[in-house]
């Protein structure tokens with residue numbers, strides 16, 4: 001049965017879910033946001049079926065309310081929902097990156113019309129706002145659900161049914177284990193990425209040429225340092241106990257590493273790097289999740305005008321769409337590598353064939 005879904009917070013995540021659910025045509029979507037411009041964008045781009053500037057009025061039309069605001073704002077919205085007299089029962093869910101504070105807020109709800117189901121789609125981007133929303137953002141991504149306190153399988157199944165068009169894979173976790181795991185594979189890496197950027201910025205005072213040497217490796221590991229600072233401060237604050245513990249653990253590990261470097265412990269260092277490589281290589285690559293996976297190919301192209309355009313045009317002529325392009329290293333007058341990312345293995349293989357047929361040196365690397 002078609003549901004009325006209110007999405008409160010139409011940024012990257014709320015906008016992406018709204019876009020997906022509206023495209024599916026199976027349910028009716030209503031968008032609410034504190035920013036008028038966001039609502040105008042959502043309306044003029046057909047991201048929702050209807051927009052509202054009045055939260056309390058909009059919730060009365062909804063069967064399902066999806067809160068997609070920053071964590072602190074999500075808690076405030078939950079508190080506001082608790083004071084509303086509903087004309088029917090509603091499912092309320094959220095997308096916040098830290099779950100314990102949200103489930104603690106759910107425990108404080110006294111409104112009998114509300115069934116609260118925690119949620120967290122494990123995909124995203126360093127971009128923010130509705131302009132960056134993509135309807136396929138959660139395809140194959142893990143979507144964590146925290147069932148309601150008064151376990152209600154029927155309502156959890158209804159929510160899964162509504163969200164299934166996103167292409168996510170649902171898993172049920174407890175809030176604490178969720179926060180510990182996302183602490184390790186999502187929140188803590190953000191701290192480290194920002195700290196690496198600070199280190200580079202500091203050393204630029206000594207070597208002004210330094211940014212020019214920041215090639216693929218530095219850019220790969222620090223991409224997420226370009227994320228929304230306010231959102232990440234909110235995440236760090238709400239998961240501060242786990243992050244403080246992880247930082248302590250990391251500082252000790254760095255001390256051990258320093259000792260391996262200072263004493264030139266060659267064998268131990270190789271083992272350390274090998275263990276990391278084996279674990280990283282063994283991560284589930286063909287799914288999005290903590291580590292998004294792409295189906296990449298590497299193409300050698302010459303540094304000459306139009307070289308990049310020729311590759312893109314060849315693939316476009318075959319109606320192949322590229323998810324991401326990165327120029328890894330092209331030096332004047334020499335060949336260099338281009339990394340093209342595709343969404344499936346089939347498209348990756350088809351692209352490889354097209355490029356080989358036109359004389360390009362292209363490879364798939366593990």
Ligand SMILES: NC(=O)c1ccc[n+]([C@@H]2O[C@H](COP(=O)([O-])OP(=O)(O)OC[C@H]3O[C@@H](n4cnc5c(N)ncnc54)[C@H](O)[C@@H]3O)[C@@H](O)[C@H]2O)c1
Pocket residue numbers: 008009010011012013014032033034035038068069070071073074077095096097098120121122123124125126127128129130228231235
């Ligand atoms: N960005 C990611 O990679 C990612 C991934 C998964 C989950 N999340 C979670 O999703 C939530 C939203 O993050 P985002 O990346 O979409 O941020 P965003 O900044 O792109 O969007 C947030 C939106 O919420 C709106 N908003 C703020 N306060 C509001 C309120 N009181 N009522 C209604 N709308 C309000 C803002 O105007 C904005 O449009 C956060 O809780 C975050 O933890 C983020």
Ligand SMILES: O=C(O)C(=O)C[C@]1(C(=O)O)C=C[C@@H](O)C=C1
Pocket residue numbers: 096097121122123124125126127185186187224227289290291292
């Ligand atoms: O891909 C990114 O840029 C993200 O930061 C996405 C990411 C992550 O850390 O993997 C960030 C926060 C979320 O709660 C879930 C996903």
